[in-house]
Amino acid sequence: MNTAHTPPPSADSSTFNTSAPAGPPLGVAMIGYAFMGKAHSNAWRNVASYFDVPAFEQKVLVGRDAGQVAAAAEKYGWAESATDWRSVLDRDDIDIVDICAPGWMHAEIAIAALEAGKHVLVEKPLANTLAEAEAMTEAAQAARERGVQSMIGFNYRRVPALALAKELIAEGRLGTVRHVRAAYLQDWLVDSDSPMTWRLNKETAGSGALGDIASHAIDQVLFLLGGTVTEVSGRLHTFVTSRPGAHGPEEVTVDDAAWATLTLDTGTIASVEVSRMATGQKNSLKLEIYGDKGSLLFDLEAINELGFLDATVPVREQGFRRILVNEPGHPYMAAWWPQGHVIGWEHTFTHEIRDFLAAVNGGTPPSPSFEEGLAVQRVLAAVEESANAKSSIIQLASPHTSATEGA
Ligand SMILES: NC(=O)c1ccc[n+]([C@@H]2O[C@H](COP(=O)([O-])OP(=O)(O)OC[C@H]3O[C@@H](n4cnc5c(N)ncnc54)[C@H](O)[C@@H]3O)[C@@H](O)[C@H]2O)c1
Numbered sequence: 001m002n003t004a005h006t007p008p009p010s011a012d013s014s015t016f017n018t019s020a021p022a023g024p025p026l027g028v029a030m031i032g033y034a035f036m037g038k039a040h041s042n043a044w045r046n047v048a049s050y051f052d053v054p055a056f057e058q059k060v061l062v063g064r065d066a067g068q069v070a071a072a073a074e075k076y077g078w079a080e081s082a083t084d085w086r087s088v089l090d091r092d093d094i095d096i097v098d099i100c101a102p103g104w105m106h107a108e109i110a111i112a113a114l115e116a117g118k119h120v121l122v123e124k125p126l127a128n129t130l131a132e133a134e135a136m137t138e139a140a141q142a143a144r145e146r147g148v149q150s151m152i153g154f155n156y157r158r159v160p161a162l163a164l165a166k167e168l169i170a171e172g173r174l175g176t177v178r179h180v181r182a183a184y185l186q187d188w189l190v191d192s193d194s195p196m197t198w199r200l201n202k203e204t205a206g207s208g209a210l211g212d213i214a215s216h217a218i219d220q221v222l223f224l225l226g227g228t229v230t231e232v233s234g235r236l237h238t239f240v241t242s243r244p245g246a247h248g249p250e251e252v253t254v255d256d257a258a259w260a261t262l263t264l265d266t267g268t269i270a271s272v273e274v275s276r277m278a279t280g281q282k283n284s285l286k287l288e289i290y291g292d293k294g295s296l297l298f299d300l301e302a303i304n305e306l307g308f309l310d311a312t313v314p315v316r317e318q319g320f321r322r323i324l325v326n327e328p329g330h331p332y333m334a335a336w337w338p339q340g341h342v343i344g345w346e347h348t349f350t351h352e353i354r355d356f357l358a359a360v361n362g363g364t365p366p367s368p369s370f371e372e373g374l375a376v377q378r379v380l381a382a383v384e385e386s387a388n389a390k391s392s393i394i395q396l397a398s399p400h401t402s403a404t405e406g407a
Contacts, residue, residue: 026056026360027093029118031085031109032100033063033072036123036153040100041076043349050335051354054361056096060088085109089116096360099123103211104204107132114143114150119360121353123153125215125380126373128206133370133377140370151356151366152373154219156285158351160343161306163331164323165289165296166224168308174291175311180270181288182221184213185281189240189256196245200252208254210236210380213285214274218376219368220287221262221270228375231263233393234383239277260383283345295320304342 030040044058061078062085063069073081082088089097089112097113099106099122107127113120120140127133140150156162169177186209188194198204199212222229236255243252257275264270278284285300297307297320307320326342328334332351336343359366382394 024055026054026095026357027059027091028056028096028098029060029062029085029088029091029094030058030078030098030100031062031088031105032102033061033069033076034100036100037061037063037072038076039346039349040098040353041078042346043353044098045077047350047353047357050350053354053357056357059094060091062088086112089113089118094118096121102198102204103128103206104198107136110136110150111139114139114148117143117146117148119148119356120150121153121356122150122373124219124373124376125206125211126152126370126377128204128211130377130381133374137370137374144365147363149356149360149364149366150370151352151359152368152370153352154216154223154368154373154376155348155352156216156220156300157223157368158332158348158355159300159303160331160333161298161304161323161325162220162224162287164325165287165298165306167331168294168296169224169289169291173294173308173310174289174296175293177225177266177268177289177291179290180221180225180268181286182217182270182272183284183286184209184217184274185278185284185286186213186276187279187281189276190279192240193244196243196250196252200243200254201250202253205254207380207384208236208238208252208256208258209274209276210255210258210383213276214258214260214272214383215376215380216285217272217274217287218260218262218379219372220285221264221272222372222375223368224287224289225264225266225268225270227264227266227268229262229379229382229396230265231393231395232260232379232382232386233391234258234260234386235391236384236387258383258387260379260386262379300345303345 047053058078060080060082061069061073062082066083069081097118097120099109106122110120110122236258238252239256241252242249256277260272262270287298289296294311295309304325306323306325308323309320327339356366382396386394
């Protein structure tokens with residue numbers, strides 16, 4: 001089975017520093033092989049066919065069950081499998097560790113990997129607690145001094161339509177952004193008999209819809225607008241408090257839905273609303289960005305489209321126009337198909353891994369960094385604190401006063 005990946009000469013050469021000495025392929029290890037493990041494996045497997053990236057090898061896949069992880073390694077293109085992630089960190093032929101395990105494992109694995117000199121890609125949210133996220137960020141900063149890179153998997157930054165939205169906002173096409181609505185709606189928990197999973201237990205997940213999907217929505221607000229959050233008020237709610245577990249009913253100890261209002265130091269106010277109980281909404285990250293010169297609309301369930309209203313044209317001509325973000329000139333799209341040929345959710349991971357490999361190769365810090373992951377984690381913690389205080393407004397210290405500068 002060929003697990004080595006070297007890009008064909010035709011792929012785009014925008015990011016790859018061809019002058020860099022062609023060292024041995026980067027050895028990649030991944031921990032976890034279920035939902036995210038599958039999505040990331042798909043990306044590792046095809047990225048070199050579409051983008052010019054440094055040579056790498058899908059070396060080892062790690063999981064708990066030897067038989068199952070060996071089968072997954074075979075299926076997803078990994079050369080080997082293992083059941084002990086610590087032993088993998090001792091290997092000299094491993095340069096990159098991709099963490100696709102549940103949140104309670106992120107801090108321990110990421111910090112150990114960075115200290116072992118491995119570049120780290122970790123799934124979101126950064127950690128289950130603020131303290132863990134701060135410790136991870138300090139480890140990332142120390143590692144960066146040694147040329148070791150780290151990135152968090154907020155993959156929706158790599159949706160071409162959202163990358164275009166960021167460009168339009170940065171170009172001033174919306175003017176001053178005043179009001180933002182960010183919602184992430186799913187319905188996989190509507191059935192009260194849907195069984196317990198690690199996601200519904202605070203010890204393994206840290207929080208529920210808050211950490212799982214509000215983290216994406218909050219990251220998008222910060223990605224699109226920049227700035228930092230200075231004030232937060234929040235509310236959490238669990239609609240179904242007990243679910244069938246392996247040995248009878250088990251208590252659900254996390255939120256099914258969360259609401260928050262964020263004040264940014266730019267003067268923008270953002271509302272964030274997330275739910276796992278929104279019947280009929282399957283995976284709908286909705287973003288509405290309102291400025292004094294224009295507005296943008298996005299829905300992940302129509303991932304190739306961006307709604308844009310230009311309020312600088314005469315009022316009688318104003319209206320949201322639908323931009324099909326599939327032109328070669330749109331972010332990432334030159335690597336895929338001719339205009340109008342749509343792409344999917346899974347392409348965002350290929351874009352993410354392409355950018356991560358380019359940063360590792362170029363010795364430049366990739367984004368989103370752990371510091372950016374920590375900025376989201378601070379908001380998550382403030383929402384929880386506010387929810388426990390009757391939704392009172394929580395002031396967030398300016399990032400520059402914290403121990404972890406630049407977060
Ligand atoms: N970026 C996204 O869009 C997105 C989507 C879903 C999940 N996630 C994040 O990805 C991470 C993983 O979520 P998932 O949905 O893939 O979870 P999952 O339950 O589908 O998979 C978890 C994997 O971790 C493995 N695992 C669990 N405990 C382990 C241990 N002790 N040692 C080794 N392996 C272990 C399991 O065997 C499984 O392969 C979470 O942080 C989640 O928030 C991100």
